Amino acid sequence: MALLHYLINNYKDKLIVAHINHNVRKQSNTEELFLSNYCKDNNITFECMKITEYKENNFENEARKKRYKFYKEVLTKYNSAYLFLAHHADDLMETIIMKIIRGSNINGYAGIKKISYQDNYYIVRPFLDYTKQDILEYIKKYNITYYDDYTNNDITYTRNRIRHNIIPLLKKEDINIHKKFIKYSNTLNEYNDYINYEVDNIIKDIYINNTLYLDKFNNLHPFIKENILYHILNNIYNNKDNIVKDIHIKNILNLINNPKPNITINMPNNIYVTKEYNILIFSNKYNIENYNIKFDKKASINNFTIEQIENTSLNGNDICRLNSNEISLPLYIRNKKDGDYIELLGLNKKKKVKEIFIECKIPIRQRNNYPVLVDSKNNILWLPNLKKSKFNKKINEKYDIILKYITNKEENNE
Numbered sequence: 566m567a568l569l570h571y572l573i574n575n576y577k578d579k580l581i582v583a584h585i586n587h588n589v590r591k592q593s594n595t596e597e598l599f600l601s602n603y604c605k606d607n608n609i610t611f612e613c614m615k616i617t618e619y620k621e622n623n624f625e626n627e628a629r630k631k632r633y634k635f636y637k638e639v640l641t642k643y644n645s646a647y648l649f650l651a652h653h654a655d656d657l658m659e660t661i662i663m664k665i666i667r668g669s670n671i672n673g674y675a676g677i678k679k680i681s682y683q684d685n686y687y688i689v690r691p692f693l694d695y696t697k698q699d700i701l702e703y704i705k706k707y708n709i710t711y712y713d714d715y716t717n718n719d720i721t722y723t724r725n726r727i728r729h730n731i732i733p734l735l736k737k738e739d740i741n742i743h744k745k746f747i748k749y750s751n752t753l754n755e756y757n758d759y760i761n762y763e764v765d766n767i768i769k770d771i772y773i774n775n776t777l778y779l780d781k782f783n784n785l786h787p788f789i790k791e792n793i794l795y796h797i798l799n800n801i802y803n804n805k806d807n808i809v810k811d812i813h814i815k816n817i818l819n820l821i822n823n824p825k826p827n828i829t830i831n832m833p834n835n836i837y838v839t840k841e842y843n844i845l846i847f848s849n850k851y852n853i854e855n856y857n858i859k860f861d862k863k864a865s866i867n868n869f870t871i872e873q874i875e876n877t878s879l880n881g882n883d884i885c886r887l888n889s890n891e892i893s894l895p896l897y898i899r900n901k902k903d904g905d906y907i908e909l910l911g912l913n914k915k916k917k918v919k920e921i922f923i924e925c926k927i928p929i930r931q932r933n934n935y936p937v938l939v940d941s942k943n944n945i946l947w948l949p950n951l952k953k954s955k956f957n958k959k960i961n962e963k964y965d966i967i968l969k970y971i972t973n974k975e976e977n978n979e
Contacts, residue, residue, distance in 0.1 A: 566704070566709050566710060566711040566712075567651065567692070567700050567703050567704050567709060567711070568649060568650075568651040568691070568692065569582065569603075570707060570709050571691060571692075572649060573607065573609075577607070577609070580609050580610070581609070581610040581611075581612060581639060581643050581645065582600065582604050582609055582610065582611050582612065583612045583613075583614075583635065583636055583639045584597060584600050584601075584611065584612070584613045584614075585613075585614050585616065585631070585632050585635060586613060586614070586615040586616065587616050587628055588615055588616050588617060589716060590714070590715065590716060592712060595712075596712045597613060597615070599710070599712075601613065610643075612639050612642075614631070614635040616628070616631055624722075625722060625724070636648055637684055637686075640686050645686065646685075646686050646687060647686065647687050647688075647689055648686055648687065648688050648689070649689050649690075649691065650688060650689070650690050651690075651692055652677050652690045652692065652693055653692045653693060653695050653696060653697055653699070653700055654692075654693060654694060654695055654696045654697075654699075654743035654746065654747060655696055655697045655728070655732060655743065656677060656693075657676045657677050657693060657743070657746055657747065657750060658676075658732055658735070658742070658743060658746045659724050659727045659728055659732065660676040660677050661674065661675075661676040661746060661749070661750065662727050662731060663723060663724060663727060664676065666723070667810075668810060668811035668812070669810075669811065670791065670792065670795050670811070670814075671753050671756055671757045671760065671792075672753075672757050672795070674753055675749075675750045675753035675754045675757060676746070676750045677690060677693060677750075678690075678750075678754060679693045679694075684803070693747075694747060696743050760789075760792050761792075761796070763789065764789065764792050764793055764796050767785070767789065767793065768793055768796060768797075771793075772793070772797060775846060775847045775848060776844050776845070776846050776847075777793075777797065777844065777845040777846075777847070778843065778844055779821060779840075779843045779844060779845055780843050782821075782845075783821070790818070791814050791818075794814050794817050794818070795809060795814060797847060798813060798814075798832070798836075798847075801836060801847060801849075802833075802834070802836075808833050808834065813832060813833075816830055817830070817838055817845075820838060820840050820845075821840060821845065823840065825840075826840070826841070826842045826926070827839075827840065827841055827842070827923075827928060827929035828840050828929070829929065829930070835849060836848070836849055837849070839928075839929065839930050841928035841929065841930070842926060842928070846930065848930075854867070854900065854934050855900060856898070856899060856900055857897055857898075857899040857900075858897060858898045858899070859895055859896075859897055860895065860896040860897060860898055860938070861895075864898050866898070866936070867934060867936075868972055869936060869949070869970060869971065869972055870970075870971045870972075871898060871936065871938070871949060871968055871969070871970055871971075872968070872969055872971065873966065873967065873968055873969075874967050874968070874969050875967070876967065877967060877969065878960070880959070880960055882948075882949075882950050882951055882952065882953060882970075883949065883950045883969060883970040883971075884967065884968070884969055884970075885938065885946065885947040885949070885953060885957055885966075885967070885968040885969075885970075886957055886958040886959070886960070886962075886964040886966065886967055886968075887946060887956055887957065887958065887964055887965075887966040887968070888956075888958055888962075888963055888964050888965060888966075889965050889966055891956060892940040892944065892946065892956055893940040893941040893942045893944070894940065894941060895940075895941055896938060896939070896940055896941075896946070897938075897939050897940070897941070898936050898937070898938055898939075899936075899937055899939060900933060900934050900935065900936065900937065901918055901919075901922075901932060901933055901934075901935055901937055904917075905917070905918040905919070905937065905945060906918060906945070907921070907945040907948060907952060907954050908945075908954055908955045909952060909953070909954065909955065910952075910953040910954060910955050910957050911955075913955070918937070918945070918948065919932070921948060921951060921952055922935065922951075925951050925952075927951075935948070936948075936949050936970075938968070940956075944956070947968070949970035950970045
């Protein structure tokens, strides 16, 4: 109510009150009714959301998600650009201590910003320089009716334990300790602004189309590396719900340093980070597109085309010559299957397709979708652009089928 009283004196004609009834206290409905009547009496638009159920085990986290989703809906409805919140200096201290306990980066350790920007709107916290006691004195001075949330006394929650057990000890040491926290927060925010400036200049050259180029990344200072990864992940998650933690950065750095050339790790919300030799790919899906296409003169799928041609003097692995009398028609193009093997031309032995992919350094995310040419008996005739089978013919041998492998990029350039 203190915030509303303050804003009425400055922005009354433009105010919209967005109230959330968390429905966890007996007085929740009484508070909602009081605030609704107050807004009506003062000709202020009132929007309310009543939460009827909670599905997550973490009440604080779920309640926060629902609050900010509702705020966004109200801002959009009224085409508003500013969200005013009543966080104060005690909230700032609690948040910083929580971040230190749980682990974060410079941005997280800075706590709450007085003015921040997200999802196309500004968040403004006018009371961030004032303590809870300052606000209580403001309420007393102007005789403002307010309701005390008794759930703030429930030390089941980490923030409440910090509020009741740690903050009082700090204030006992220094009654103005909040000013030290504010200075600490402002200093870290300045550092963070500079770091973001540096990261923005670096990242445009090493992170392109969700791909991080490790040859350049690995030459950077460890501190810059961590902040680049935070920057990438925060953009992927749209800076929402404090998803990115220290452990996620550590896991990605371990992935980069892993001697295996192809490896993938899972991140929250179905995000995948894949190392492929000297690149790191961030994606929100890891698809295997099963296909089995009957070949008839030409077939295109994904980023490649295989077509039958009349003649060519070329004899690379992108060309396949076959004698129809020695194979079982029709031909099919399918993706790799577990246990696939090919009898290689000139070696008179079988070799697993998986081993060939590894030797040829085919990225792990591409292997299951890579084209395989087979006949109707499922004999592998050709791994386009990689290896030929014993069924392939040399230029001076008898053949009546010539196939050519073309990437879509090559096709577009022709």
